[in-house]
Amino acid sequence: MNVLRFLGNELKKWAIGIVAAAAVFGLCTWLMTLAPEPVNQQETAAAAPVTKRTAKVVETGTGVTVMSAEDWASKYPEIYASYKANSENAEIHDYVEQYPMISTVYEGMAFSKFYGSARGHTYTVDDVTATGRPHKLANCFSCKTPNFTAMVNELGDAAYQLNFEDVLTQVNEPISCYNCHANTGDELVVTHTYLADALGDDLQKVDPATLACAQCHVEYYFDPETKATSLPYHDLASMHPDAILKFYNEELLVDGQPFADYTNPRTGVRQIKAQHSEFETYMGAGSVHASMFTCADCHMGKATAENGTTYSSHTWTSPLENQALLDDSCSKCHTDLAGQVKAIQEKTEARTNEIGYLLQDLTEKLAAAVESGDYTEEELNPIRAVARDAQFYWDFVFVENSEGAHNSKLDSECLDKAEALTNQALGMFK
Ligand code: HEC
Ligand code: HEC
Ligand code: HEC
Ligand code: HEC
Structure with a gap:
């Protein structure tokens, strides 16, 4: 292609972009001053920075001992007391009972039998040891205790392969100050280095008070070889669920097959298990507040x-x-935020349930097709591929803890895709 013409076209695109952005910005500001009820004008891809604060990343291999929450109690008594108050958020309910379809759609992995709702940060170690889901490796401590985070920062990826029970003997507290501040006490420091690795140059585009939470409230996988906690993207743009799915389907191959967290024993579908995708959802296209507020x-x-x-x-x-x-x-800007959030959550919940049952139906039909012997592998595989994608889009919303409140637009787009793909798969049986 003619380079000059290409540059000219690029410049033209930029100019149009800038004029359009200025117009939208102007319109937004004007609407905000005018409209008593806020109107959503934002259509960003990944969000712009909230502030110009610089993100700091922990220094690794320095041999530090983790300072515990109690070590800070006398210097920051109020903060320490407010941290301890997380224990009041003790309620836990059983998702398997609340959402019966998951015993079918998660069949082949322990979440189908033991899946408790989230509660306060001070319960992480109790909950990870009490769950009926078996743990062989220490990598599940990644988001539970600073003692393990410090171990990873000391030993590198080798820490992820340590035995769960051995590491447990060295754990003396749940999530605490070190996770978000290292040993500084008050500065925000990214101590979970996989986050910095995943965001690359975009790390500095995200405010440190959002990065602090994105260390754990993210979709992740364990690297098939090293078992290291890893995130399925390499910058903000590739954090979109479409790009994440593409990564799992086309880039992360294991023996030539797309990556799977588990395989459903009756259908043979190589499934992806999405996890607490709060960061990706809140920062994703369609988020109203991503450029305004940190977590x-x-x-x-x-x-x-x-x-x-x-x-x-x-x-x-x-x-x-x-x-x-x-x-x-x-x-x-909000006159009845509680009412608004309730309405969003009820709608998201109703659709997640409805599509969850549709997925359950698909799982049963596929299992029956496999069992019948009437289908060849060549006929089953395309149905399996569509079913895998459908469940990923559904799960991405199901496991997101705000139930639509962080980004109702992105959530409903994912649910639309999940529904369309499930119906497509259901239409593929003979
Ligand atoms: C899950 C992450 C997280 C943990 C754990 C955490 N903090 Fe913080 N802390 C933050 C964030 C985020 C801010 C700042 C918010 C901002 O600046 O927007 C902060 C701010 C602070 C500040 C600055 C003053 C202020 O009030 O904003 C101090 C001091 C502090 N934390 C102490 C502690 C201590 C002591 C502990 C352990 C008992 C602790 N933090 C645990 C995330 C965390
Ligand atoms: C080191 C990992 C980690 C970090 C960092 C972290 N979280 Fe969490 N968070 C968790 C885990 C794990 C749970 C579930 C705890 C349980 O149920 O045992 C949780 C639970 C929560 C809950 C309670 C959910 C409920 O249903 O009651 C909220 C709210 C929350 N986190 C918000 C935040 C915010 C905001 C930040 C950043 C300032 C943050 N978290 C940083 C791991 C983390
Ligand atoms: C604009 C405000 C806003 C921002 C910013 C925000 N959230 Fe939320 N978040 C909410 C609302 C509203 C809910 C739903 C609360 C409810 O159900 O009562 C929620 C729910 C949650 C929950 C579930 C809490 C529970 O008790 O069940 C978690 C965890 C969470 N958010 C984490 C995050 C993380 C991590 C970020 C940043 C990536 C973030 N939030 C940014 C408003 C926000
Ligand atoms: C400058 C105005 C403004 C402020 C301040 C503001 N919001 Fe919003 N908020 C909006 C607009 C605009 C929308 C989108 C239109 C609508 O749904 O009302 C919105 C939507 C939301 C939604 C629904 C998001 C979705 O994806 O459907 C939540 C939840 C929310 N706001 C929470 C909060 C919380 C919590 C605060 C206070 C910390 C807050 N907002 C402060 C303007 C504002």
């Missing part, structure tokens, strides 16, 4: 100490439970 803005509101100074509450809760946050910030 901490909504989940760690400001609190006032007895001496009148303010600090960030370290009780990680729903923004709807933080009246001061609602009054001081959200109410500027």
Whole structure:
């Protein structure tokens, strides 16, 4: 291609882009001042930076000993107390009972039998050891305790292959200060280096108070060879569910086959198990607030100490439970946020259930087709491939803990895809 003409075209595209962006920005600002009820004008791909704060990444191989939460108690008494208060978020319910279809759609992996809802950060070690899901390797400690995070920072990938029980003897606390601050006490430091690896140059485009949470509230896989906790993308753009699926289907091959977290024993579908995709969802295309608020803005509101100074509450809760946050910030644009969130969540929940049952139906039909002996492998494989993709899109929403509140647009697009693919697969039987 003619390079000059190419450059000319690129410049033209940029110019059009800039004019269009300016127009949209102008329109947005104008609408915001005009409209009492907010209107969603945002159509970003991955979000722009919230602030210009620099993200710091932990130094590895320095032989540090993790400082525990208690070590900071006298220096930061209010923060320490608010951290301990996470234990009040103790409720746990059984997803297998609440969503009966998962015993079929997750068949072949332990989540089909033992799947408890999330609760406070101070319960992570209790919950990972109490679950009926068997653990062989220590890699499941990646998001549970700073003791393991520090071990990875010391030993590198070799730590992921250590035996679970051996590492457990060296764990003395659940998620704590080191996970988000290293041993600095107050600076935000990315200590889970797989996040920095996955975002590459885009790391500096994300505010540190969002990165802190993205260390764990992300979709991940264990590398088939090293068993290292890894994220299925290499920058913000490839964090989109379409790109993640493409990565699992086309790039991450194991013996020439697409990567699978488990294989359903009756259907032979090589399945992907999505996990808590909060970061990808909140930062993804369609998110209303990604360029405005960090995770901490909504989940760690400001609190006032007895001496009148303010600090960030370290009780990680729903923004709807933080009246001061609602009054001081959200109410500027929202008149009934609780009602709005409830409506979004009810709609997401209803559709997730409906499509979950459709997937269950597909699983049973496929199992029956396999069992019947009437289908050749050549006939079954295309149905399996569509079923795999359908379940991934469904799971990406099902396992996201906000139930639509972080990005209802992206969630409903994923559910549309899940539904269409499930129906497509159902139409492929003879
Ligand atoms: C080191 C890993 C890790 C980091 C970092 C982390 N989380 Fe979590 N978070 C978890 C795990 C694991 C759970 C589930 C705990 C359980 O059920 O045992 C959880 C649970 C939660 C819950 C409670 C969910 C519920 O249903 O009650 C909220 C809210 C939450 N996290 C928000 C955040 C925010 C906001 C950040 C960033 C400031 C953050 N988390 C950083 C691992 C992490
Ligand atoms: C604009 C505000 C906002 C931002 C920013 C935000 N969230 Fe949320 N988040 C919510 C709302 C609203 C809910 C639903 C709360 C409810 O059900 O009561 C929620 C729910 C959650 C939950 C489930 C909590 C529970 O108690 O079940 C987790 C975990 C979570 N968010 C993590 C994150 C992470 C990680 C980020 C950043 C990547 C983030 N959130 C950014 C508003 C926000
Ligand atoms: C899951 C991540 C996470 C953990 C665990 C955590 N913090 Fe923080 N902390 C944050 C975030 C995020 C902020 C800042 C919010 C911002 O600047 O937007 C913060 C801010 C702070 C600050 C700065 C002052 C302030 O109030 O904002 C101090 C001091 C602090 N944390 C101490 C601690 C101590 C002590 C512990 C352990 C008891 C701890 N943190 C555990 C995420 C975490
Ligand atoms: C500057 C105005 C503004 C502020 C301040 C604001 N919001 Fe929003 N919010 C919007 C707009 C615009 C939308 C999209 C239109 C709608 O659904 O109302 C929205 C939508 C949402 C949604 C639904 C998102 C979705 O994908 O459907 C949630 C949840 C939300 N806001 C939470 C919050 C919380 C929590 C706060 C306070 C921390 C807050 N907002 C503060 C303007 C604002």
